[in-house]
Amino acid sequence: MGDEDTAHPMRRRDWILSSAALPASAAALQTAAPKNIVIASANGLQSCAKAMEIIEGGGDTLDAIVAGVNIVEEDPNDTSVGYGGLPNELGVVELDASVMHGPTNRAGAVSALRNIKCPSKVAKLVLEQTDHVMLTGQGALDWAKLMGFKEEDLLTERSRLAWVAWKQSLRDREGNNNWTDGLDAPSKPAQKAEARLKELFPQFDDETIAWAMHMARFPTTGTINCLALNAKGEMSGTTTTSGLAWKIPGRVGDSPIIGAGLYVDQEVGAAGSTGRGEENIRVAGAHTIVENMRHGMSPKDACLDCLKRIVRNFKGDMEKLNRFDINFYALRKDGVYAGAALWSGRQRRDGGFTSPKFAVNDGGASRLEDCVPLLERRK
Numbered sequence: 399m400g401d402e403d404t405a406h407p408m409r410r411r412d413w414i415l416s417s418a419a420l421p422a423s424a425a426a427l428q429t430a431a432p433k434n435i436v437i438a439s440a441n442g443l444q445s446c447a448k449a450m451e452i453i454e455g456g457g458d459t460l461d462a463i464v465a466g467v468n469i470v471e472e473d474p475n476d477t478s479v480g481y482g483g484l485p486n487e488l489g490v491v492e493l494d495a496s497v498m499h500g501p502t503n504r505a506g507a508v509s510a511l512r513n514i515k516c517p518s519k520v521a522k523l524v525l526e527q528t529d530h531v532m533l534t535g536q537g538a539l540d541w542a543k544l545m546g547f548k549e550e551d552l553l554t555e556r557s558r559l560a561w562v563a564w565k566q567s568l569r570d571r572e573g574n575n576n577w578t579d580g581l582d583a584p585s586k587p588a589q590k591a592e593a594r595l596k597e598l599f600p601q602f603d604d605e606t607i608a609w610a611m612h613m614a615r616f617p618t619t620g621t622i623n624c625l626a627l628n629a630k631g632e633m634s635g636t637t638t639t640s641g642l643a644w645k646i647p648g649r650v651g652d653s654p655i656i657g658a659g660l661y662v663d664q665e666v667g668a669a670g671s672t673g674r675g676e677e678n679i680r681v682a683g684a685h686t687i688v689e690n691m692r693h694g695m696s697p698k699d700a701c702l703d704c705l706k707r708i709v710r711n712f713k714g715d716m717e718k719l720n721r722f723d724i725n726f727y728a729l730r731k732d733g734v735y736a737g738a739a740l741w742s743g744r745q746r747r748d749g750g751f752t753s754p755k756f757a758v759n760d761g762g763a764s765r766l767e768d769c770v771p772l773l774e775r776r777k
């Protein structure tokens with residue numbers, strides 16, 4: 399037997415790959431025909447359309463989705479991704495991104511990257527040009543510059559407004575802060591926080607000031623995740639974000655972590671996440687979902703199972719769970735897909751209620767579909 403193995407070194411491995419490693423359910427998945435489809439978090443309608451255009455034109459799935467999410471990374475009005483993202487506690491925008499390419503089983507990521515508008519492009523170059531998977535912080539920035547990326551200040555005036563609103567809202571236990579009510583601070587006791595901000599940012603209307611005040615109180619999460627499949631059965635995924643607003647400098651969320659914010663195995667499917675990254679990292683969400691699908695779960699059930707793991711990590715403490723949101727997105731190799739959310743929705747600033755959605759494009763115009771919620775949040 400030893401001789402046989404030496405004479406045919408690949409024989410044993412071939413056997414393992416062709417039969418034993420594939421559970422019956424994954425083998426069954428291989429029979430369904432793939433199709434062109436792109437899904438994304440709800441902020442990805444345009445990204446899905448752009449990616450579909452490239453896929454229909456014969457482009458690679460990774461090129462397609464990175465071009466798609468670049469639209470959101472460059473958009474100053476999306477304050478959760480790329481340029482214009484809400485900054486860390488020092489007012490510096492720090493970006494995380496990851497990419498995975500199914501056909502080559504390769505991954506690339508950057509974390510805590512400053513001053514570069516499109517971190518997904520840098521992550522893609524890490525995949526294409528290096529023997530590494532993730533570059534972080536100053537190293538990632540130096541390498542991006544080596545690759546020809548231009549350094550830019552990513553803090554827009556709108557994001558600076560929200561940062562100042564947050565700074566002004568910080569108080570000690572006695573209710574004092576360094577901005578007002580002190581011995582030397584200008585005495586304007588009657589002046590509301592909104593009016594003080596208006597004085598500093600006269601260019602913004604009341605609605606924008608109210609938005610900034612809201613962001614100060616309820617630091618947002620955002621992010622875009624985008625997953626694609628083409629008719630040849632090739633899959634790719636990307637997740638890109640400015641992360642949690644007002645984070646401690648150097649905090650890295652789930653988005654650049656392969657297996658948490660993103661995972662692709664084109665023999666099975668792809669998954670990604672938006673929302674509170676810390677909870678996703680603790681359940682290795684995207685990898686868990688892909689493995690659930692490998693073992694026969696539908697994309698919807700695979701996502702819901704992952705959300706249940708998060709609930710279990712909090713021992714079902716609804717008060718704590720109520721303090722965050724998290725969504726998962728899954729696309730199986732046969733084109734079946736789902737979005738799922740921990741909560742059925744959240745209260746809007748205007749008192750209304752928003753239900754979680756995700757974007758889909760399977761040809762033609764992109765549309766929003768409902769995420770399946772795990773828990774009902776009271777309206």
Ligand code: ASP
Pocket residue numbers: 478618619620621639640641642650651652653671672673674675676
């Ligand atoms: N998941 C991202 C993070 O934790 C943020 C988000 O999606 O809202 O960095």
